[in-house]
Amino acid sequence: MTSHLPARSRLVHDSLRAAGITGDIVVLPDAASTAALAAAALGIEVGAIANSLVFWSDDEPLLVMTSGAHRVDTAALAERLGRGSIRRATPEQVREATGQAIGGVAPTGHPSPLTTVIDEDLARYDEIWAAGGTPHTVFPLTYDELVALTGGTVAKVD
Numbered sequence: 632m633t634s635h636l637p638a639r640s641r642l643v644h645d646s647l648r649a650a651g652i653t654g655d656i657v658v659l660p661d662a663a664s665t666a667a668l669a670a671a672a673l674g675i676e677v678g679a680i681a682n683s684l685v686f687w688s689d690d691e692p693l694l695v696m697t698s699g700a701h702r703v704d705t706a707a708l709a710e711r712l713g714r715g716s717i718r719r720a721t722p723e724q725v726r727e728a729t730g731q732a733i734g735g736v737a738p739t740g741h742p743s744p745l746t747t748v749i750d751e752d753l754a755r756y757d758e759i760w761a762a763g764g765t766p767h768t769v770f771p772l773t774y775d776e777l778v779a780l781t782g783g784t785v786a787k788v789d
Contacts, residue, residue, distance in 0.1 A: 639731055639764035643740035647770065650739070650780045654771040662766035664734025666699025669769055673760055676700075681753055681761040681777060683736035685720040685728060685745075688712075692720060692728035696738055696761070696777060697750040701789040708748065708788055735765040738781050747783035749774075754785075 633641045633656075640656050647654065663669035666680040680699030685692055688709065695703050705717040725733050729741045738747070738761050753759050754774045761777070763770045778785060 636763075637765045637768065639735070639737075639740065640768045642730070643737040643764040643768075643770070646739040647772075647780070650776075652772050652776050652780060656763040656768050656770045659767050659769065662734065663762075663769065664766040669760060669762075670699060673769065675760065676756075678752070679756040679759050681738065681750075681759045681772075683738055683762055685725045685733075685736060686717045687720045687724060688714045688717040692724065692745050693717060694729075694736075694738070694745040694747040694781070694783075695750070695788055696747060696753070696781065696783060697788050698752045701750060701752065703788045708786065711786055712748070712784070731762075731764050732766070735762045735768065737762050737764045737770075738777060738783075740764055744782070747781040748788060749778055749781065749783040749785050750788045751785050752787075752789075753777065 666682045670677040678700035709717045
């Protein structure tokens with residue numbers, strides 16, 4: 632059933648099923664490495680894309696799942712979370728922390744759990760879509776499923 636998926640996406644699939652999430656991973660014909668590209672490919676609002684951004688904060692990776700319609704205000708988010716600075720992770724740090732490449736980072740399927748923040752504005756959508764481990768794969772889930780899957784802290788991120 633998952634043999635058509637890339638190896639990274641099979642790990643994501645297995646993690647989703649273990650969490651009781653039934654949405655299927657969809658393989659897109661073209662890479663959707665940005666929220667705008669993913670939304671266009673799926674025919675949905677860009678805000679319904681759960682964009683996975685990896686940052687570095689307090690000597691550890693920080694995964695921020697933000698609405699595709701938002702930019703993360705790192706200074707404000709650091710203050711809200713009581714953290715030191717938050718800065719964009721390098722491509723190497725992203726790969727090391729997630730096992731996935733920028734543009735395809737899923738909220739799950741990582742070598743070990745990541746501290747995660749979930750954009751509160753994603754709750755406005757009945758269904759949201761997230762990357763499935765590669766820039767060519769995505770999957771649907773609900774906001775509540777995303778929060779449960781990641782154990783994330785809900786916060787304003789913009």
